[in-house]
Amino acid sequence: MTELLRFFSYHQPRRIRVIENTLRSRRTVATLFWAQQYGILKWLGAYRSLTRPDFDHLIKKLVSQKLLILDEQAQARLTEEGAALLKKEETSRYDPAFFDWYWLANTHRVMQRLLLAVQVASEYSYHQNKYAPLTIPYEEMLAVKKWFRNNYQHDFTNRLYLDLQRFGTAIASEDLRLAKDFFNLLIGHQKAGWTPNQAAVALNLSVEDISFLRHDEMLAISAYARNFPGPLQQLLTPILRTSPLNQSAEVTYNFYAQGQEIPTIAQERHLKESTIKEHLLEAAILMPDKMDWDRFLPTNKRAVLAKAYNGSPVTWQFNDDISSFYEYRLYQIYQGVINEN
Structure with a gap:
């Protein structure tokens, strides 16, 4: 997976665990800080399915290919060969368009909810009630079921179709590959969505780049749902964030912004002062312009x-x-x- 090379530098040794934790959305203050310093913060959560053994295997492979140098402190930097290959592949790699919305949603949940919702709507439009629904976590299935019950009597499929059409037009204007993959990813009546391998062949991208492409699509539809009323907004709003901060950090930040000091906030929230400071550091990293x-x-x-x-x-x-x-x-x-x- 030479796509990992994009997260390293020829001049700056970088901590491999920071890169791993960023891609997997393991949010500690240390990860957020160093991701910001490396210029990769917007990649937070871009590869949630990546496992530690797979990541370590990929790093080991890049080292064996003499594309990376790894030191005893688990910091890595590009070799001359790695930097040259990174430059060579620059034009063929997928360049994300919507990663500035990295904080808005867990894109795995968005995709699960969206795919089942479209499948249900498609089968409903064909008056079909005997089919195997997409298997997703029970909580997400209940959410889609509730959404469907609240909508199906009100010109449901037409409104959803128009919503998806508007969204597709918007992302196609940014990058046609986004729209092509998005609509071929969807599951419907007698229609199975593209697998990552099928998408990679059709779009001439690596399988790993397809993961990044789909993360981008789900961030894009989350941003769309956040701003435009319709079935997609009703489906996705409950799992969209209102702030880059986690919920507890947001509460702490609001107390501090109102003039309360750290010891008072800690006492009121029954938390350690060190935890309150972690929350404020997170705010400083993720919302520096509001500090x-x-x-x-x-x-x-x-x-x-x-x-x-x-x-x-x-x-x-x-x-x-x-x-x-x-x-x-x-x-x-x-x-x-x-x-x-």
Whole structure:
């Protein structure tokens, strides 16, 4: 899987576990921070089905092919051969269009719910009630069943068709391969959807790129459902996020934004102060433009830190004589923000 090469750099050693956890959406503050530093944060959750053994096997294979160098700290960087191959394959790789919505949805759940919903609607339009429904988790099946019962009497299939048609037109204007795969992925009356291998052959992409393509499709339809009323919005809204933060971190951030301090929030929420700080660090990483940096990291503290740490934040070594780790990490994030702007 040379597609993994896109997550590595020739000049910067990168932690392989950060890349793995990013692709699998294992959200720790450390993963989010380093993913941001590596410029791969938008790939969060792009390959949820990837397993640790498969990932390690792929890394080992890339090392054996002399495309990656892996050190004893489990950091890897591209070799000259790896960088050259990455450049060569640049035009043939799928370049995501909707990954900026990475935080909006668990795309596995979106796909499960969507595929069953379309199948049910298709069979209903043919007055067919004897068929084998797609096997998905029970919770998702119940959600689709409820959605169907709330809609089927109101010109249901026509409204869903128009909704899908509008969505398809929108994604086709971005990349025709998105629309081709999306509609061939759907399951209907006497119709089975494309497998990843079939899609890869038809679209001249690797199987791994098909995974990224479909993640992109599900983010796109989630964004569409978020903004346009209709059957798709009714189906998907319950599993769409309203914020990049997880629910607990969002509660903490809102308390802090209202003026409460960390010890007070910890006491009120019956959480450790360290947990509250983790929540605020997550907010700083994922919503830097909404942060009151003068409150989070006052000017006098930034001045002290500026004397101790310079250069690229990824090269710094924490010194507990200068600050707490919380302040140190905030300052790293802050420097990344101002350098980006």
